[in-house]
Amino acid sequence: MVVDANIFYGVNEIKDFKSKALIWLPTNPNHQPYVYLLLDEYRVYKALTTLSRISLKVSSFSDKTLLILKNLRLTDGDFDVTGTGKGYLKLHHPRFIVEYPLFHKQQSKKFTFKISDSELLQSKIDLSGLEHLGIRSIRTDNIIEKNILHVETVEYVNTYYTFKKELEPVISLILNLTSFAERRRLTWSSFMCGEESLVEYYNCRKLFYNDEKVYRLISYEVFYDFLFNSLQNISKENILYFNKILTCINRSRNYPTDAKIIVLNTALEIILKKKFQKKNDNYKKNLIEEIGIVTFDLPDIKKLIDIRNDLTHGDDVSSRNQFFYVQKWQILLERLVLNELGWNDLSMTDVYYVKGHRVFGLV
Numbered sequence: 001m002v003v004d005a006n007i008f009y010g011v012n013e014i015k016d017f018k019s020k021a022l023i024w025l026p027t028n029p030n031h032q033p034y035v036y037l038l039l040d041e042y043r044v045y046k047a048l049t050t051l052s053r054i055s056l057k058v059s060s061f062s063d064k065t066l067l068i069l070k071n072l073r074l075t076d077g078d079f080d081v082t083g084t085g086k087g088y089l090k091l092h093h094p095r096f097i098v099e100y101p102l103f104h105k106q107q108s109k110k111f112t113f114k115i116s117d118s119e120l121l122q123s124k125i126d127l128s129g130l131e132h133l134g135i136r137s138i139r140t141d142n143i144i145e146k147n148i149l150h151v152e153t154v155e156y157v158n159t160y161y162t163f164k165k166e167l168e169p170v171i172s173l174i175l176n177l178t179s180f181a182e183r184r185r186l187t188w189s190s191f192m193c194g195e196e197s198l199v200e201y202y203n204c205r206k207l208f209y210n211d212e213k214v215y216r217l218i219s220y221e222v223f224y225d226f227l228f229n230s231l232q233n234i235s236k237e238n239i240l241y242f243n244k245i246l247t248c249i250n251r252s253r254n255y256p257t258d259a260k261i262i263v264l265n266t267a268l269e270i271i272l273k274k275k276f277q278k279k280n281d282n283y284k285k286n287l288i289e290e291i292g293i294v295t296f297d298l299p300d301i302k303k304l305i306d307i308r309n310d311l312t313h314g315d316d317v318s319s320r321n322q323f324f325y326v327q328k329w330q331i332l333l334e335r336l337v338l339n340e341l342g343w344n345d346l347s348m349t350d351v352y353y354v355k356g357h358r359v360f361g362l363v
Contacts, residue, residue: 008055029189107156116186176246181218184211219361233342257322
């Protein structure tokens, strides 16, 4: 869409010239919205490149209108001085781009999220009994290919602040749990609120991922129960804690081996500090044993910690050793997190400790 645009620096409008903006709103969950400011005066282009952030107010297009786009970051640009005499500035929005009617004028309990292409959420999901999280129901769309998640809240959500505080952490938790189970990184690209989907918020995260399918941690045969039981066992007060450790593990999937070991140790320390208010290396072995995590098939915990310390201090650790120990670190952390989520039956997971046991539903 190409729309008329008024440019603001802070609260003051730059009124000396007229401009247009090219706005691209994606339908794919693995892409972010883009805003391009179209310019036909070089002096204006040059002046705007000196500003770190600007805001836009755009006119209506079709039957919808965009809100003022605040705090847009200038990320790229070009101006053809000798040719067309036109140029552009590429802008990135740090939060959301929103389509009217105004969100705060419409109360809603029903939301539709566009999510990444998930293997496990392709199965029929219909969860209820999550009122302790402020959620009345969660279900996947009847047409699986749409990658849609329908969420109904207990209370009305009518402001951006309420969404950030009450709803977004729960959605992040659901996708973090699914990412953990799939060993991939999933996200949402936009959501609509209201019965008639009149309002759509586009996620403006900097990066979206499209990870390749790998051996899952959780079998699809028990994923429904895993997701429901995990959400049942997590209190509203602990959502941030679980999002933090799950994000550490999920983000580490594509890290180099040395960085992955360090991040997995960070997740371990978050867990130990939460449970015991201790995280020092001297306590880790005993605390892991106290939790009751199966470790007989893993190297000694002290050896895992020593490898992490060697990497942190810049000591030489062969790539072969790094590859070996990062796998053991991953098994340890996945068992720890499963234990934290209240999922103690490992027989349908990829971290079962019985040698030769075949688990169906991991591919």
